Amino acid sequence: MRKELLNKANFAWLLLSVVSFVVLTILMKVGIIGSYYSITLYNIFINIILAVSLNLVIGVCGQFSLGHAGFMCIGAYCAGIMVKMMPNMTGLVIGVLIGFVLSTIVALIVSIPTLRLKGDYLAIATLGFAEIVRILVQNMEITNGAAGLNGIPKLTTFPLLFVCAVISILVVCNFTHSAPGRACLSIREDEIASEAMGINTTKYKVIAFVIGALLASLAGALFACNFYVIKPDQFTFNKSIDILVMVVFGGMGSMTSSVLAAVAIGIINVVLANFSEIRMIIYGLALVGIMIFKPTGILGTKELSFKKLFDKRKEKSA
Amino acid sequence: MKGKLLKTFASSVVALSMLVGCSSGSGTASTELKEGDTVKIGLNYELSGAVASYGQAEYKGASLAIKQYNANKDSKYKIKAVKMDNKGDASESTSAATKLMTEDGVAFVVGPATSGASIATYPVADQNQVPVISPSATQVDATMNGDSPYEYAFRICFEDSYQGKAMAKFGYENLGKKKAVIINEVSDYGKGLTKVFTQKFEDLGGEVVATESYNAKDTDFAGIITKVKDKGADVLFIAGYYSEAGLIIKQAREAGMDCTILGADGFESEKLAELAGKENLNNCYYSTAYTTVNASDDLTAFVDAYTKEYGEAPNMFSALTYDATNLGLQALEKAGKTGADLQKAIADAKFEGLTGSFTFDKTHSPKKSVLVVNLVDGVQTEAVSVDPNK
Numbered sequence: 001m002r003k004e005l006l007n008k009a010n011f012a013w014l015l016l017s018v019v020s021f022v023v024l025t026i027l028m029k030v031g032i033i034g035s036y037y038s039i040t041l042y043n044i045f046i047n048i049i050l051a052v053s054l055n056l057v058i059g060v061c062g063q064f065s066l067g068h069a070g071f072m073c074i075g076a077y078c079a080g081i082m083v084k085m086m087p088n089m090t091g092l093v094i095g096v097l098i099g100f101v102l103s104t105i106v107a108l109i110v111s112i113p114t115l116r117l118k119g120d121y122l123a124i125a126t127l128g129f130a131e132i133v134r135i136l137v138q139n140m141e142i143t144n145g146a147a148g149l150n151g152i153p154k155l156t157t158f159p160l161l162f163v164c165a166v167i168s169i170l171v172v173c174n175f176t177h178s179a180p181g182r183a184c185l186s187i188r189e190d191e192i193a194s195e196a197m198g199i200n201t202t203k204y205k206v207i208a209f210v211i212g213a214l215l216a217s218l219a220g221a222l223f224a225c226n227f228y229v230i231k232p233d234q235f236t237f238n239k240s241i242d243i244l245v246m247v248v249f250g251g252m253g254s255m256t257s258s259v260l261a262a263v264a265i266g267i268i269n270v271v272l273a274n275f276s277e278i279r280m281i282i283y284g285l286a287l288v289g290i291m292i293f294k295p296t297g298i299l300g301t302k303e304l305s306f307k308k309l310f311d312k313r314k315e316k317s318a
Numbered sequence: 319m320k321g322k323l324l325k326t327f328a329s330s331v332v333a334l335s336m337l338v339g340c341s342s343g344s345g346t347a348s349t350e351l352k353e354g355d356t357v358k359i360g361l362n363y364e365l366s367g368a369v370a371s372y373g374q375a376e377y378k379g380a381s382l383a384i385k386q387y388n389a390n391k392d393s394k395y396k397i398k399a400v401k402m403d404n405k406g407d408a409s410e411s412t413s414a415a416t417k418l419m420t421e422d423g424v425a426f427v428v429g430p431a432t433s434g435a436s437i438a439t440y441p442v443a444d445q446n447q448v449p450v451i452s453p454s455a456t457q458v459d460a461t462m463n464g465d466s467p468y469e470y471a472f473r474i475c476f477e478d479s480y481q482g483k484a485m486a487k488f489g490y491e492n493l494g495k496k497k498a499v500i501i502n503e504v505s506d507y508g509k510g511l512t513k514v515f516t517q518k519f520e521d522l523g524g525e526v527v528a529t530e531s532y533n534a535k536d537t538d539f540a541g542i543i544t545k546v547k548d549k550g551a552d553v554l555f556i557a558g559y560y561s562e563a564g565l566i567i568k569q570a571r572e573a574g575m576d577c578t579i580l581g582a583d584g585f586e587s588e589k590l591a592e593l594a595g596k597e598n599l600n601n602c603y604y605s606t607a608y609t610t611v612n613a614s615d616d617l618t619a620f621v622d623a624y625t626k627e628y629g630e631a632p633n634m635f636s637a638l639t640y641d642a643t644n645l646g647l648q649a650l651e652k653a654g655k656t657g658a659d660l661q662k663a664i665a666d667a668k669f670e671g672l673t674g675s676f677t678f679d680k681t682h683s684p685k686k687s688v689l690v691v692n693l694v695d696g697v698q699t700e701a702v703s704v705d706p707n708k
Contacts, residue, residue: 035446036417043413145506148408150437151463227409229438234408273402273417280366 075217251297564593
């Protein structure tokens with residue numbers, strides 16, 4: 001099969017993203033999606049980035065991480081502090097880059113020792129790491145302590161957010177289909193077997209973990225510039241669990257399902273916003289139900305793939 | 319199979335766009351109100367989550383004020399409350415405020431209770447020209463956006479450090495103390511209070527002879543107390559919360575420190591007397607925004623009405639919210655319009671409420687007196703009002 005960038009499947013993906021972008025933009029411009037619902041929409045897109053990046057670590061590579069909120073926190077504060085000094089796009093870009101550098105360093109420090117081991121050590125280490133980040137942020141001068149940063153200019157625009165989400169999905173999907181990605185999949189399936197096949201398991205686990213951390217910090221930066229205020233208590237263990245729920249809810253290992261789960265949870269939150277007392281109960285029940293009746297998540301590992309669709313059609317017509 | 323999947327995806331996208339498209343943004347410009355109109359008011363509170371106890375108390379305070387307003391025949395408008403739960407989360411609070419202002423078209427919003435959640439709604443308030451009145455956003459500079467205040471953000475509580483000023487003045491002028499030691503918690507609250515107290519006390523002519531700090535959840539303060547005991551101070555200021563302050567008072571008294579003890583609203587809890595021991599809580603004063611000692615007739619009426627309605631006694635939070643809601647309603651009647659006119663009416667208000675009379679200063683915080691209560695055997699006996707600005 002020829003490897004062309006402009007094949008039918010890629011074109012279909014491009015078309016899908018352009019169409020959804022145009023439709024959503026028009027809906028917002030016309031006012032059919034009011035400002036309240038556009039906040040929800042922004043939130044959904046930030047959650048998509050978070051869910052997809054965590055899915056890379058958990059679903060593709062099979063490593064359990066409980067510290068996603070920590071990386072998000074690093075990204076949010078780097079961007080928040082930078083844009084408060086330079087309230088424009090340049091400030092945001094510099095903030096995002098600083099966030100990238102910091103979260104890469106931290107991710108390496110956390111992952112290199114723990115990912116040399118087999119088992120759930122990463123979960124424990126990342127759990128501790130996220131708490132360390134939060135407590136550091138809570139006690140530093142530059143982050144304004146427990147009160148958090150406020151008066152952050154709103155720089156997250158819909159086009160920016162959309163492009164970032166698409167890039168994140170692209171990065172994760174292409175990584176999964178690349179040689180290192182295949183190595184990660186084999187580690188997920190059987191670590192000993194893949195080691196026996198000559199795969200440097202630590203290396204590939206670390207690569208996946210660092211990519212996940214980078215994307216989480218990007219999501220954090222977009223989050224900070226969307227909500228005016230960031231506080232250390234927004235990045236607790238609960239936030240990590242929220243993201244984890246999205247990944248598990250949709251299905252581990254499937255990017256389509258992460259996206260759909262982020263959308264679904266965003267909508268559920270809006271619909272149940274007026275029933276605050278019972279919201280958490282319904283939320284919990286839904287999760288318990290999914291775990292009992294479909295433990296692999298709604299979609300399991302199924303993916304929406306235009307390539308397979310077109311191939312199937314070709315087969316039929318042939 | 320895949321085709322079905324695509325269909326599901328496509329239809330869910332369509333469903334999503336229809337769902338989010340259910341409503342359209344309403345105009346937020348200043349509208350003229352007629353007598354008898356129904357006006358909506360937003361109540362944005364922490365109804366669930368870690369700080370739900372504050373949010374619930376404030377929600378009840380606001381609901382009572384609205385109920386009384388609607389029952390009053392002289393009222394110009396019918397008020398309809400729209401409540402939103404922000405779960406105590408800053409970003410949820412932003413979206414709750416946005417919903418109230420753009421979807422429900424409320425005239426003004428009362429709440430949230432905590433500073434972080436409140437600050438998260440101020441940019442939205444300015445954008446939509448809908449005033450937000452925060453009953454208890456006590457954080458330093460909460461209403462400020464850099465050098466100027468958020469135009470549509472108001473709070474009716476004094477900020478944390480304001481009490482430090484008041485207590486310094488009370489200690490120096492009312493009690494005639496000259497030498498102070500400070501024990502503070504390492505937190506924004508403790509550090510803020512210490513800074514302002516020291517400044518004011520020294521400006522007045524007193525001397526702060528020692529400042530020691532501790533961490534939240536510490537239980538043994540013997541080291542600190544030994545250090546400050548022989549400094550010859552006649553007053554001890556504790557800048558922290560009741561959980562540690564109670565133990566500090568107990569240990570200081572047992573170590574033979576019998577000087578006057580001052581504190582701020584962090585002392586406000588029944589637990590203080592339990593921890594310190596009733597016999598140790600003499601010659602002890604703290605500042606608060608609300609006390610039922612020497613209650614006015616209005617306050618007594620409020621306490622009775624609240625107790626009758628909810629079967630529990632009101633606290634500082636419900637009283638502050640009751641005031642905030644009434645302030646908004648009075649301004650609404652006066653302006654007869656929403657938007658910019660309502661904002662002006664609030665900014666110019668001269669309000670007399672349960673928690674004191676006040677006008678707003680240029681940071682949209684109230685200029686009001688701090689109440690200093692005197693503890694005798696752990697019981698509030700007397701309340702003196704202190705205005706630190708005079």
